[in-house]
Amino acid sequence: MYTTELQKVDPQQAPSRDPQELVDAFEARVAADAFIEPKDWMPEAYRRTLIRQISQHAHSEIVGMLPEGNWITRAPSLKRKAILLAKVQDEGGHGLYLYSAAETLGSSREEMIDALHSGKAKYSTIFNYPTLTWADIGAIGWLVDGAAIMNQVPLQRTSYGPYARAMVRVCKEESFHQRQGYDALIVMANGTDEQKAMVQDAIDRWWWPAIMMFGPSDDNSPNSAQSIRWRIKRETNDELRQKFIDATVPQVLLLGMKVPDADLKWNEERGHYDYGALDWEEFYAVVRGEGPTAKERMEARRKAWDDGAWVREAADAYEARRRLKAAA
Numbered sequence: 001m002y003t004t005e006l007q008k009v010d011p012q013q014a015p016s017r018d019p020q021e022l023v024d025a026f027e028a029r030v031a032a033d034a035f036i037e038p039k040d041w042m043p044e045a046y047r048r049t050l051i052r053q054i055s056q057h058a059h060s061e062i063v064g065m066l067p068e069g070n071w072i073t074r075a076p077s078l079k080r081k082a083i084l085l086a087k088v089q090d091e092g093g094h095g096l097y098l099y100s101a102a103e104t105l106g107s108s109r110e111e112m113i114d115a116l117h118s119g120k121a122k123y124s125t126i127f128n129y130p131t132l133t134w135a136d137i138g139a140i141g142w143l144v145d146g147a148a149i150m151n152q153v154p155l156q157r158t159s160y161g162p163y164a165r166a167m168v169r170v171c172k173e174e175s176f177h178q179r180q181g182y183d184a185l186i187v188m189a190n191g192t193d194e195q196k197a198m199v200q201d202a203i204d205r206w207w208w209p210a211i212m213m214f215g216p217s218d219d220n221s222p223n224s225a226q227s228i229r230w231r232i233k234r235e236t237n238d239e240l241r242q243k244f245i246d247a248t249v250p251q252v253l254l255l256g257m258k259v260p261d262a263d264l265k266w267n268e269e270r271g272h273y274d275y276g277a278l279d280w281e282e283f284y285a286v287v288r289g290e291g292p293t294a295k296e297r298m299e300a301r302r303k304a305w306d307d308g309a310w311v312r313e314a315a316d317a318y319e320a321r322r323r324l325k326a327a328a
């Protein structure tokens with residue numbers, strides 16, 4: 001219902017004020033670090049950029065449930081199973097906050113889901129890789145949620161109010177996810193030789209995809225400059241990637257493991273790690289939908305949507321009856 005109302009907010013039909021004044025007022029609010037709220041006037045391109053980013057983020061959360069959901073029945077203990085169940089459920093919740101935030105911009109849930117299912121909308125590359133062993137589940141919590149936190153902490157100060165507020169709770173939950181993943185790996189890294197080898201193998205396979213999650217390098221990031229100007233993004237892709245590498249390398253070493261990057265080296269002068277070249281060909285292939293598990297992920301999402309049709313129908317029927325009763 002929010003959507004219908006908001007779709008009427010057309011900058012061309014904005015009140016009698018000069019659009020330039022509206023733009024100036026909008027930019028002044030952004031520059032003053034005030035939140036832009038759903039009913040505030042905003043440039044159409046700002047609205048579209050937010051719908052793109054927030055819906056892609058929402059899709060990533062729900063597609064991201066699949067690689068870990070795959071391990072719920074195979075978790076090695078009741079405790080790990082309960083933790084994993086809670087984590088996967090949290091990711092579903094994050095998707096819901098984010099879809100709701102995008103709906104306040106005038107995009108309907110159906111449109112967004114349809115864009116995902118038809119392959120028009122993107123979701124994070126990271127969820128197109130398979131989870132082969134239990135160590136992968138630890139590595140996802142630690143590295144993937146760890147990268148997600150690095151990216152999402154600044155988004156708590158993004159300029160669009162509903163997105164920023166959704167990020168506050170998401171970041172708290174991701175922080176628990178990250179710790180449980182690292183905790184699972186600490187146990188294995190102190191276990192048998194076979195368990196240690198599993199941890200190293202998981203790091204070898206997840207390290208590069210995790211650092212690619214931050215997106216293309218700044219030179220090749222078409223959206224960054226405008227998003228930074230609008231304070232949608234507060235830091236660039238490369239800045240966040242560097243922060244993640246600097247924070248995570250010591251954690252790899254603490255596990256007694258190796259970072260699978262022959263060029264990784266602490267640079268005293270920069271105060272940062274230098275790191276090797278990313279395989280951008282692989283990144284863009286995965287973005288294009290050619291990742292190892294891309295087909296499987298989309299099939300699982302479409303099936304979940306079709307299987308859940310009866311729930312949506314039941315909810316609609318319940319709401320219609322409630323309204324009828326209220327009217328009577």
Ligand code: FAQ
Pocket residue numbers: 052053056057058060061064065091122123124125126140144145148151212213214215216220221222223224227233237287
């Ligand atoms: N995968 O110009 P930029 C999580 C696309 S949540 C796929 O730099 P932008 C939690 C990008 O969309 C993970 N596509 O774009 C969890 C753009 O395409 P477009 C998701 C990517 O938007 C954990 C094009 O490349 N997090 O993991 C990727 O300024 C465990 C050019 O790129 C978010 O979505 C990629 N990795 O910056 C869940 C955070 N990177 O749309 C379950 C919010 C870039 O122009 C289990 N999003 N592209 O056709 C953001 O911060 C930004 O959108 C970036 C990309 C940084 C991802």
